[in-house]
Amino acid sequence: MPTLTINGTEVTVDAGKSVLQACEQAGVDVPRFCYHERLSIAGNCRMCLVEMERSPKPIASCAMPAGDGMVIHTDTELVKKSREGVMEFMLLNHPLDCPICDQGGECELQDQSVAFGSGDGRFSENKRAVEDKNMGPLVATTMTRCIHCMRCIRFSDEIAGVEIMGAIGRGDHTEVVTYLDGLLDTELSGNVIDLCPVGALTSKPYAFTARSWELKRHPSIDVMDAVGSNIEVDTRDGAVMRVLPRLHEDINEEWISDKTRFAYDGLKKRRLDRPYVRKAGKFEEATWGEAFAAIKTGLKGAKGNEIAALVGDTADMESMFALKGLMNSLGSQRIEARQDGAALDAKIRASYLMNTGIKGIEDADYLLLIGCNPRSEAVMVNARIRKGTVKNGLKVGRIGAVADLTYTVEDFGDDASLVKAAKGGRHEISKALKAASKPMIIVGQAALAREDGAAILKMAHDLADKYCISEGWNGFNILHTAASRVGALDLGLTTEEGIKGLLKSAKTGDVKAMFLLGADEFDSSTLADTFTVYMGTHGDEGVKHADVILPGVTYTEKAGTYINTEGRVQQAEKASVAPGDAREDWTILRALSDIVGETLPYNTLSELRIALNEAVPETATLDTLPEADWSDFGTDGDIAKTPIVPIGGNFYQTNPIARASDVMAECVSVREGATEEATGTNG
């Protein structure tokens, strides 16, 4: 471990650290543009120059390994002059158009030139101009502002795993491009906006809608998938202006997916902003009182288990808990959250969690994917797997449909019965699992949402039990796609019959009334003859056959608790204002409980949370990776020799918010356009 002196203070750093990192450790700020701790070192901007004794010239601290006995100065005249010089060069060809630049106010170039620049440049010739590029509907470009730090290129290559960005030409003619000016085709593309230290890459949907200093920042949790990415929701006058990632080393690091970042325009479209009651086949606007009265009438004649409820994919713990309370007080236990019909078992917590944890993937040396496509189902998990393959030599095998996951995957076929073979011991998969010291499996919903799902779950259990469980290591993982799912299972919101059975019962009249809590991922036509109350945010599938609509709020409009696929409990703050007459879901349920005469025993959010903590003790442990006890689960049975069919539909449109978003729709259409074009020219 080298010890070096920085501005007169000695620091000892881990071997392999750079001088810049040593400076950071010593609490000394070093300006930088190209250096980024999660990307490889480029050393091309020279902003990090520092003085090293016995070196004839300043050194680029980001690219210089810290050595024992080095004496570094960052506060000398030479360093000041170097920074001024680099800054002046940087600005030679920069347009200095901050007043019309979206990065203004949060621009590293702006900040560093104020802090380290010399006030004036000596270049009076014409600046170069670079044509803007078209990277698709998400990333806006003003390439004249580019300072060639190459962060965006390194990000696409190294983190996103798509080698489509590059720098062509040289010297004064260098241009940062996507190959042939094509789409920046990765579901992580928005992150280059955060990485770009200047205003060359900015957000297209956010363009010119707000200034960073006008925004209120609210810590929140994403609900677009079951990862629970930490996000910051930025609002102005109560409206969501943009969504940014928030650092969480164990979940999303500092990235988020494009759906998480850009689906927010869907918060303002197709919204249910007042109650509706269906009269003579048509929806009519109603007051809350009228809507509740209609529900009371509708529930007449339905008793106990004749009332059922379906829970949607983005529901928070609070509303699910209130729904459960209401249903139970009405005498019904029929609440189902597994909209996709996955044969998950709510009794054993370890059976439905990602036990290894997202960060745990980095330690694994073999991963078997069973019926899951992490790239579309949980982008941040996929990024983590990729990181494991790059940094730790993680090998990945797959039982399931072939799809490009941005890293090498060994395909064994998509036949579900391979899970059994893998357990057997003689199959290549068994050998790979056996050879690994920290093997893990990830089971996707596609493998469980089959007739033989319970048998597959059992076989996956046995497989994990045989190979993936050791002291301090649980390699059994379920990858969920719905933000609400783990919480719903913790609340025990499952039924024997499953969603299929419930919908069948609705047809036969065994279920007379149905509550939908933002449930939109099933064919609602089966509820045509059932008295249906839809509580939710968007005019999506669930409202089609509803009799009463109660307007709820989205994840940015309420304080909510969510449990991610790892079983980690997180809380989101309320960030934006709900439209019209919409109310927080738990308050709707609380009010409704009053009407039907079974008042729920809490009046405030904190009272509700106390009750929730009692009912589900796990919810009291915020932001910790649980260690769920390992035991037996699943049901023995035959596994059909049939392919595991992928589920989930288009990545960009998996929930009502994303489906309402024009930006997401554009992401879909630009890709469809791309495939058409490709067949057009190749065919």
Add this chain to the structure above:
Amino acid sequence: MSAATKFAWTPENEAEAQKHIAKYPEGKQQSAVMPLLDLAQRQNNGHVTIEIMEYIGKYLGMPAIRVQEVATFYTMYNHKPIGKHHVQVCGTTPCWLRGSDDIMAACKKHLGIEKGETTKDGMFTLGEVECAGGCVNAPQVSIGDDYFEDVTPETIVDILNKLAKGEKVTPGPQNGRQTSAPLGGPTTLADFKGKTAKSGGDA
């Protein structure tokens, strides 16, 4: 692009390409991207295309953008069709001090084209390049793979004339200089004359 014009190595170049690849360790075949681009450029009458870059990318197992980065970085890869003879006048300081402006002017006038243009008959493309490493015999002009040094406006026009007629030209110094020795013959170690052949370069 129709199938007829699709780029693929000729059998000879395929063998040549494999020779280049063999120079690098297993798994590092991408290092051969530059010689392969050059080879492909020669096969394609002097310029590379997007199609060629993609072909080489596939051939070496690297993304097309990485090939394009290399191909656009180095000026010796041409991205537009060029004439039979690629005339590149050096314009860097030593050559410029020795009159490269006049050489360029003579070429322009003689060929009737500007920098970066190709004559109508497709015989000549004119360009200016940075130091070609022939400064000792400045001014220098490269034509195709050959260096012509110590040129004057007259000698360069003469060379261009001969090339146009398909006559033989002699590369190297155009003023009788022996390689890069002083114009008037050797001035130092003159007494060693004659012995040099024997003692070779060992001394």
